[in-house]
Amino acid sequence: MSIAHHPGEELLLSYASGAANEAVALLVASHLALCRQCRLVVASSEAAGGSLLEDIPPVAMSAQAYQSVLSRLDEPAAAIVRSAHLDSSVPAPLRAYIGNDIDGIAWRPIVSGLAHYPLVTRDGVRARLIRAEPGAGVAPHTHRGEEWTLVLTGSFSDVTGRYGPGDVQTTTPDIEHQPTADPGPACINLAVTDAPLVFRGFLPKLVGKMFGF
Amino acid sequence: MTLPSVDRLNAAICAIAATRDRAAFQIVFDHFAPRVKSYLVRLGASAPLAEDLAQEALLTVWRKAALFDPARASASTWIFTIARNLRIDAIRRERRPDLDPNDPSLQPEAERDAGDSLDWGKAEDRLRTALAALPKEQAEIISLSFLAEKPHSAIAAELGLPLGTVKSRIRLAMARLRLALGDSP
Structure with a gap:
């Protein structure tokens, strides 16, 4: 898998710092499962977090804090679960939401060739899966906010280029695009939007409203 | 002490x-x-x-x-x-949503990660030095990212800066930190 499009470093930093909400974190973590380069960026950001923790002026714990923790050291703890090696095209962080089998998803049709599956919404930021048959796509639209799209299978193209498995497309409000699935296997991607899309035309507007885009 | x-x-x-x-x-x-x-x-x-x-x-x-x-x-x-x-x-x-760095399903494989990874213990010493040496305006944004938990748009508003400036300072700071780690992706 050769990944050409990565999330912006500010997105990776907000994941490492914990500022990113669950919907954004799901997209970043799923990309990280596929991209060693970005794993290193996040590891360096976390090291910066460690360094800030080291240098922060300490705040005294209560007098009985240590005794209180000591008294709990022998409590039985949940076993440490290590991820099993699974032959799955679903990145590990996404498995908690959809299981291991991407073919088993209960897709909700939108229009011919296009379906979606909502995952999680936090603070108005929506994460969903979108499945597009070759040639199908999302009607021309711009954005009120940012949109990040991680390709899981297949590929799609728009005016900005071609996006394949592992790639993350970042769009900003000024971009108008009409992403369309390329020939080949269906294009399944994880799309995260922080504001509704702005469609051109009456019908796409109506469909967009109905399906919460 | x-x-x-x-x-x-x-x-x-x-x-x-x-x-x-x-x-x-x-x-x-x-x-x-x-x-x-x-x-x-x-x-x-x-x-x-x-x-x-x-x-x-x-x-x-x-x-x-x-x-x-x-x-x-x-x-x-x-x-x-x-x-x-x-x-x-x-x-x-x-x-x-989190990653177990030892998860063997990570791509490229986690085993290879471990094999060619740098010695983070040593690398983090260099990173601390680089963090301390960051220009003040870059260090401020990195620190706010961790200790204020605000979206970068809010940090930009608070500092009276365009969002693009905040993002470019983050990129500059991250480039310096990665350089300090000796990582060349």
């Missing part, structure tokens, strides 16, 4: 993993619990909640010490990630 060195704290966590060493745990507790508490207060937790979560974080250190790998992260970085995740879970009540 002199602070325990990075090596001593790393070794203490390894001793907890190997022999359930309570003396080692006290060193780690005394050093990190007040820092974790401070971090949580900085991010808006009340003092009693920060106290509870700091205790919980150190209990997690005891329980998960076997997962600590000083070749991957220093004690402070590992404990930062524990505190960050506990906070997301307890205060935001959200699930944290």
Whole structure:
């Protein structure tokens, strides 16, 4: 898998710092499962977090804090679960939401060739899966906010280029695009939007409203 | 009182993993619990909640010490990630989509990651130096990213800067930090 499009470093930093909400974190973590380069960026950001923790002026714990923790050291703890090696095209962080089998998803049709599956919404930021048959796509639209799209299978193209498995497309409000699935296997991607899309035309507007885009 | 060195704290966590060493745990507790508490207060937790979560974080250190790998992260970085995740879970009540760095399904394979990874223990020393040497306007944004938990748009508004400037400062800072780590992606 050769990944050409990565999330912006500010997105990776907000994941490492914990500022990113669950919907954004799901997209970043799923990309990280596929991209060693970005794993290193996040590891360096976390090291910066460690360094800030080291240098922060300490705040005294209560007098009985240590005794209180000591008294709990022998409590039985949940076993440490290590991820099993699974032959799955679903990145590990996404498995908690959809299981291991991407073919088993209960897709909700939108229009011919296009379906979606909502995952999680936090603070108005929506994460969903979108499945597009070759040639199908999302009607021309711009954005009120940012949109990040991680390709899981297949590929799609728009005016900005071609996006394949592992790639993350970042769009900003000024971009108008009409992403369309390329020939080949269906294009399944994880799309995260922080504001509704702005469609051109009456019908796409109506469909967009109905399906919460 | 002199602070325990990075090596001593790393070794203490390894001793907890190997022999359930309570003396080692006290060193780690005394050093990190007040820092974790401070971090949580900085991010808006009340003092009693920060106290509870700091205790919980150190209990997690005891329980998960076997997962600590000083070749991957220093004690402070590992404990930062524990505190960050506990906070997301307890205060935001959200699930944290996370990665187990040892997950063999990571692509490219995790085994290869480990084989050619740098020595993070040493690399983090260089990173600390680089962080301290960042231009003030870059250091400020990195620090706010961790200790204010605001979206970068809010940081931009607070500093009276365009969002693009905040993002480019982040990129410049991250490039310097990566350079310090000796990582060439």
